[in-house]
Amino acid sequence: AEKVTVFAAASLKNALDAVNDAWQQQSGHAVTASYAASSALAKQIEAGAPADIFISADLAWMDYVAGKTLIREDSRSTLLGNRLVLVAPAADARPVEIGEGFDLKTRLAGGKLAMGAVDSVPAGKYGKAALEKLGVWSSVEKDVAGAENVRAALLLVSKSEAPLGIVYETDAAADPSVKIVGTFPESSHPPIVYPIAILSESTHPEAAAYLDFVRSPAAKPLFEAQGFTVLAK
Amino acid sequence: MTLDVSVRHRLDAFSLDIAFSAEGGITALFGRSGSGKTSLIRILAGLIRPDEGHVRLDGETIIDTASKAVTPPHRRRFATVFQEGRLFPHLSVRQNLLYGRWFSRPPAETGEIERVVGLLGIAPLLARPTAHLSGGEKQRVAIGRALLARPRLLLMDEPLAALDDARKAEILPYLERLRDETAIPILYVSHSVTEVTQLADRVLMIENGRLTASGTASDMLSLPGSSAAISRREAGTVIEATVLPHQPDPRIVKVAAGGLTLFLAGTARQPGQRLRLRIAARDILLATKRPEGLSALNIIEGVMTGMAPCGQDQIDVTLDCAGTRLTARITTVSADMLALTSGMPVHAVIKTVALDP
Amino acid sequence: MTLDVSVRHRLDAFSLDIAFSAEGGITALFGRSGSGKTSLIRILAGLIRPDEGHVRLDGETIIDTASKAVTPPHRRRFATVFQEGRLFPHLSVRQNLLYGRWFSRPPAETGEIERVVGLLGIAPLLARPTAHLSGGEKQRVAIGRALLARPRLLLMDEPLAALDDARKAEILPYLERLRDETAIPILYVSHSVTEVTQLADRVLMIENGRLTASGTASDMLSLPGSSAAISRREAGTVIEATVLPHQPDPRIVKVAAGGLTLFLAGTARQPGQRLRLRIAARDILLATKRPEGLSALNIIEGVMTGMAPCGQDQIDVTLDCAGTRLTARITTVSADMLALTSGMPVHAVIKTVALDP
């Protein structure tokens, strides 16, 4: 039979590969995943991509496809959550107390604050929102180095190019050359969520079953192993 | 075959304006360096489109700027031997030679190929690439390549200039045969009076892009009035001759040249054959009375008709020998000694071997 | 100046193995197409490194494969005129001419530049790009470019082949002057006996990559035994001559050539000047008794020493004229008529104008 095709944000690769293996073993159905930037996937879905499931890295691109009635609204849900953390190179892991008006500028000591590009990369948008909420954005705005994606931001910190970076907890936890020096309060930024939905054009009989599996308790530990918070009930 | 040409073309400061028509055989283009010979060849080959004018071959229009008719170069089949060889660097000598064969109907036969290769002495080169051929080797291959393309008209731009005299002397008779045996008309650029005398049926004198004179080889290459492109050394008289019936002594042939009867060495000539003889002015001696016991077989009576100074201390003496004009170049000292005056009867002494073509 | 050369080099099937030494003046390389002349020039210019051997100029080692010493081409300052011109396409004619000037100490002066430009007739071309020069124009620029580089040795590979005879005749005296007035030694490749006779002090005969003979121009270019590269037409005797004190008649000069005394036309010669005369075998008539009333000023007594057949129905007759050997080519018919036998006294008749260089 045809494989179930999942279009998923690239940052999900490790976790979703494990989940897909598990589903394959359990159900006997094959699944294939195409990992790319959420933006590219959304545009491809718009162009008629032969996908069954879309997992976006943020709400905006899911809303985009929803706005064009390309997904089955009833199948949409938020699958995963993540936390935003402040990281520093392992060599300089002094913790930072993140709170209202905390002194990020001094801690940067003239260096750059690495984060996702604040206009485009989801992690960058969340990071900017958090810093604004905490009232420190204007003091560090000029010091921000916007990376193409979270991984690139993390790289800048792990190679000590930047003394601090704002990334997802999932990325930070897996990299031994960086240390998490603070976690942003959930309230400081819009919820970090990975929405999932079945595409309107999907005719695959197993799509719904797959979606259910991904949201099932069986998948939960696999996502959590990569540091995600599973939001699906 | 009639080639009818009338073209005008500007190349920056240089302008070409030439009209002529040529019958079959070999037409020589003779003129100094930079006079426009190559440019004319290029127009005929189709590599330059003239500003104005026409070219017709046997009534077929090749170019006519008035009616905007132009036959593209490859349909003209005017194979060209260029001054600079232009061998194809990625093909071997053999492949270069056979290049035109793909396009000629019928293609050159094996026999013909072998003949051309043998004649040009390029058999040992056949398998070689062209890059390291010597200058003369290159030019020989270029000649072979053009011949084997079986062209309707052969354009040759100083084809023998890079060859040694001995090699030239070997190839010339082949071109003569080509002229006589095939019907391929040839337009032949050359600086060499020897070559032109031997080959050309008709000579076009070009100076500064203009045709200054044209006519038979005899008229064009004979003093007085021959072109500035002919060196002093080569200046003289060219006359057409016909071989007369066999002589008792087979080592000698008698020819009728204008009103003259001349003796040539060599048995290779057939009675009735037509030849062209060049008698350089410097090869004629004058005598006031008939010399005896001389190795020269040709002692011709004539009347002195004029003298023209030729450089310092030499004069060209014009004779009328039974209606044929000859020119002899002698020193003014000799002229004084012989007390030459117009109207005086004289004997022109020409060595037999000097008449060798 | 002494150029001392001894090189061995393989080029695929062709091998060059030549040793010679040349003093100042012009040394001619004479040989058939493909005999290795250009290859030798390339070795001297530094464009090929020979497999083995040495080249020395005035004791300075230019190449020595034994000690692995090689002077790079630009330090040799052996300016070369190539068979194919090789003008720089991105430079104008003037820039081409002055190219070597940047590197020569002292650079050529304006006067010298003007003289070269005038002589080569390239003044109207100076501002032009080189792409559309005619074949002869290109070669003239190439000659000028080499001359103005003020080289230590000038290598010329068939420099005049692309020129018309008249232009050649104009440039030759300039090369003669170059030879006589400057100390620049020249190695000169040519197929033309005329050029070589007029210019060369020494001739190297090359055949198939080997030096077959070398010696003075007189020895090398004189029959019998001169090279196969000399055409029948050009074969003859080359002799060195010295102009004798002025004659009463200023239009004539008397020269001593070997044991002979000959008359030449022209007042341009100074007493004591040395010349080289070429007397083509075809230019000599033989007479059994002294002819009278002839325009020829040179009637020389001699003794017939031998005959050699030369082609069909002709023979080369060798004479001993007061110790100088001359060769005359006559028909076998004439030989019979004159009943020539060895040891017989004969008169050699040579036209004065035939001795024009």
Next chain:
Amino acid sequence: MATLDWLALSDAEWTAIRLSLKVSAVAMLASLPLALLAAMALARGRFWGRSLLNGLVHLPLILPPVVTGFLLLILFGRRGPVGTFLETYTGLVFSFRWTGAALACAVMGFPLMVRSIRLSIEAVDGRLEQAAATLGASPAWVFATITLPLILPGIIAGMILSFAKAMGEFGATITFVSNIPGETQTLSAAIYTFTQVPGGDSGALRLTLVSVVLSMAALLLSEWLATAAARRVSGT
């Protein structure tokens, strides 16, 4: 042992390698005729719109690959005008197929190939082509027997540039045809995916090495071919 384990490639990776080679080779070969045409037109043509053509050819170089990918998606996608047309009339489908990856790679490599070939064409001595014409060769024959052999080194250079570019290209590809294992996931896309997840570095490094080795082999082969071609031309 550990080293070898690290180097051992998964099935999916082998698939990506095979796919990359196929995509790169097809991209290179399929764009060749068009590149030749474009190079001839640019080198020799004197027509109106030559500058336009030149600009068009260079476009994939000037645009960020993502933009090129989007444009391809809009034009050649299943809903795109060209895509619809081709599917209807030739049955050729690009969207989300390996053919689409090849198209993206071909487009990205096109300016490189055209420039190389064009430079070679401009260096051809026109006098040789003229000589061929006087021997009776029509323009098509002249091109096939004289021009083409003489520009072979340039063609080879262009092909290897295009191939190498195809091996490294992922921006336009992934944007146009996504990153579907076995169908559109090329080596580069796989490398990219590895860089997007924690712990993916060693996988990325491993695949990068594979990519470099393959491209170097292609490069060496092309150099060897070019040298052979040049040797034939110069006759040495």
Next chain:
Amino acid sequence: MATLDWLALSDAEWTAIRLSLKVSAVAMLASLPLALLAAMALARGRFWGRSLLNGLVHLPLILPPVVTGFLLLILFGRRGPVGTFLETYTGLVFSFRWTGAALACAVMGFPLMVRSIRLSIEAVDGRLEQAAATLGASPAWVFATITLPLILPGIIAGMILSFAKAMGEFGATITFVSNIPGETQTLSAAIYTFTQVPGGDSGALRLTLVSVVLSMAALLLSEWLATAAARRVSGT
């Protein structure tokens, strides 16, 4: 009116445009001498390691840009061996500076420039260089007065390829020096940013148009220069 509004560029966009032009121009000019050297070595050199050099030169083409950026970061970053060395001895800093963007663009365009120049060098008639040497010109002079003028069209072609590539490059740049407005945010990066947000299409389109117009202008200029150079060479 609405159209004009749409076309109106923000200050930040103007900054990105200026920066892109600066970065591309510097990348093109700074890599030229090295590209010339590499092209000469590859075209003429017969040394051991020539294949290695050739491979190295092509590396940026073969590798996904992200990988190239990553390598640049490791080598030329503030903590990288080369970066540290350069900062200490020449004061030149690449990390997070526009100079780093220029370096990334130069590296990405390098193979294109080298190939173009190399192809031209290989097309030069060595006999002209020999003739110059016999007239007394040392190899350096021969290069300056004969080779260089003759390869000018190839150099120009290489420069425009490099420039165009620099205008379109963003993968390596953003990975190496991030996306700092006014310092490292080039036009391409700005375009990319637009493509990453829903509804950013029109912004991306607008900047793409700007980029295309600028590159086309550069392209036309280069064509004109190349034609002039070629005309000088062929003397027509």
